[in-house]
Structures are given as C-alpha cells and as structure tokens.
Amino acid sequence: MVHAFLHIVVPGLVALAFYRPRWRRVWLVLAAALLLDLDHLWATPFYDPDRCIINFHTFHTYWAIGFYMVLLFPTRTRVWAVGFLLHMVLDYTECWQRGIYLP
Template sequence: MYGFIHISLHLVVPIALAWIFFRNDWLKAALIMLAANLVDLDHLFVQASSGPVQCAINSYPLHTMLPISLMGALLFLPWKPIRMLGVGLVAHMLIDAAGCGI
C-alpha cells in the first residue's frame, strides 16, 4: 500500500504545486515538474539496501545532500522553467524523505 501512495504523491503533488504556484502556465509547469521524476533514474545504477524501510535519501547518487542542495538552488534562478524544475525536484526529494520515517 505504501508503494502506491508514494508513487501517487510523485504524480499528484507536482500537478498541485503547478496549479498553486504557476497558475498561468500550470500545464507547462506540471509537465516540467513531472519530468523531475526522472531523477529516479539513478536507482538503476545503484543497488540499495533492502530492508523494512526503503529510504532513497543518501542511498542513490542524485539523492544525496550535495545534489539536493543544488536542486534547491534552482528555486532562486531567474529563468521560470528552471524554477519550475527546481520546485519539482525539491518536492520529489521531500516526498522521498517522508518515506524514510515509515
């Protein structure tokens, strides 16, 4: 059940954030933020530990603190599509971090 909720959040949250923060360009923003889910491609290159808690943070290269910090920095750049991508990436990491406590 957790996996279904987790994947659903990765789809619903970017669309909701696009609607809230980029209402005039919400469809474009939603597509860019959904594309931010491609950051999970790093899961293909690393074997994560299999345990009762599937925490992606610090388990995969693009889910470590340096890349996450750089993703957060995208929020402050002036080009709107880059900010949209930053919102999507930060939301993605927050959703993944929420899964670490379960």
C-alpha cells in the same frame, strides 16, 4: 503505489496553486522530476524497503539537494528546482512513514 501516485498528484496541486495561468506546462516539468529516480538503476539492490532513498542514491544526496537549492535562484531553472526539491520531500516522507530517519 501511493508514493508513485503522490509524485504525480502533488506537482499538479503545486502547479495549480502557484502557476495558475500555465499550470499544465509547469505540472509536466514538476512531474518530470521523476527522472531523478534514474539513479535507482545503478543501486544494489535495485529496491530495498528498509533503505531510505535520501543520501543513498546519487541524485538524492545532500550535495545534490544543495545543488537543487542553488537552482532556485535563476529564473530559468526555478521550476525544475521546485520539482527536484518536491521530489526530495516526497521521498523523505516515504522514509519517515516507514520509520527510517535521517542522521
């Protein structure tokens, strides 16, 4: 539950800190990065507390993270890229808190 709460609060704090004049719109885009979790729908089992999300789900693979990093360069996709990468960091911290480390 705390993890889901962080996916809403942390993007808001980032938007306030770095995009003050238009923070509400940026916060919505950053929070919309939760759409990446749609890849959980085709995972079996849907949820496994002993599994790290990073590099298991399609939109959470290292290849996808590399693509999100490339999206940082064009100005038009930068806010989305920040949202996607922030989502990955928050998901990794959940793995780390549960004692599941990446290879």
